Amino acid sequence: MNSISLEPFIFTIPLTITGEVVLWLLWLLVGLVGLTAFIITYHMYSFTRSAGSTTLLIIIHYGISAVFLIAATAAAFLFGI
Amino acid sequence: MIELQKDEQYLYTFRRHPIVLLPAIIILLVFAALPFFIIPYIPANIILPIAGDPANLFTFLYIAWLTLLWLALSIVFIDHWLDMWIITDKRLLDFEQLGLFNRETAVLRIEQIQDISIEVKGVIPTFLNYGDIHVQTAGANKEFVLHNINNPINAKKILYDVYSKKVDN
Numbered sequence: 001m002n003s004i005s006l007e008p009f010i011f012t013i014p015l016t017i018t019g020e021v022v023l024w025l026l027w028l029l030v031g032l033v034g035l036t037a038f039i040i041t042y043h044m045y046s047f048t049r050s051a052g053s054t055t056l057l058i059i060i061h062y063g064i065s066a067v068f069l070i071a072a073t074a075a076a077f078l079f080g081i
Numbered sequence: 082m083i084e085l086q087k088d089e090q091y092l093y094t095f096r097r098h099p100i101v102l103l104p105a106i107i108i109l110l111v112f113a114a115l116p117f118f119i120i121p122y123i124p125a126n127i128i129l130p131i132a133g134d135p136a137n138l139f140t141f142l143y144i145a146w147l148t149l150l151w152l153a154l155s156i157v158f159i160d161h162w163l164d165m166w167i168i169t170d171k172r173l174l175d176f177e178q179l180g181l182f183n184r185e186t187a188v189l190r191i192e193q194i195q196d197i198s199i200e201v202k203g204v205i206p207t208f209l210n211y212g213d214i215h216v217q218t219a220g221a222n223k224e225f226v227l228h229n230i231n232n233p234i235n236a237k238k239i240l241y242d243v244y245s246k247k248v249d250n
Binding site: 015016017018019022025026029032033036039040043044047061064065068069071072075076078079080 | 129130131132133134137138140141142144145147148149151152155156159162163176178181
């Protein structure tokens with residue numbers, strides 16, 4: 001009975017995931033949070049002209065995002081950035 | 082931006098029922114749990130060049146994934162919140178957010194309204210009191226529809242009152 005070897009399919013990812021790579025990913029995440037906050041502010045304020053509801057939404061957005069970002073930073077530090 | 086005419090008076094805003102966000106929330110929760118179902122199926126012969134503890138890297142990537150899902154939820158919410166009908170004493174303004182950078186606006190003069198009907202279909206809409214409201218018009222846009230509106234019976238009453246006042250004047 002013939003058997004198929006998986007040997008040729010063993011591969012490695014060329015990029016070594018170092019602390020520096022993780023740090024770049026963290027900055028990317030911070031940038032995305034900021035960009036989303038800008039988009040939310042733009043949409044809410046340009047449409048409703050309500051500073052109160054826009055501010056409330058941004059506080060909620062940044063508040064929850066901050067929890068995630070702090071946790072991600074802690075994990076990144078544990079990994080070794 | 083919503084701009085009212087000088088002698089126009091704002092009366093009411095209709096929005097979709099918050100329950101319509103539930104499918105999106107469920108999908109995001111499924112996506113949040115997805116890594117735990119995928120990881121066991123990653124072939125063992127993949128060699129990951131990691132300069133550190135893989136558990137910490139996984140934690141970091143998982144939190145990053147959750148952050149992205151949270152951002153997606155924010156955008157879904159904005160899309161939901163900016164879909165609305167605004168009723169004034171003169172017009173019905175229909176705003177539909179079709180994506181982050183795609184918004185449709187339609188305006189209907191109150192006196193153009195010909196017929197208002199509501200449709201509450203299904204068990205959940207009946208119990209949670211939401212449904213579609215259809216406004217037949219005499220204009221080029223034959224029908225205005227707002228789907229899954231909160232309390233459609235009340236919305237119909239408000240629209241009918243505004244229409245009656247306008248026609249009587």
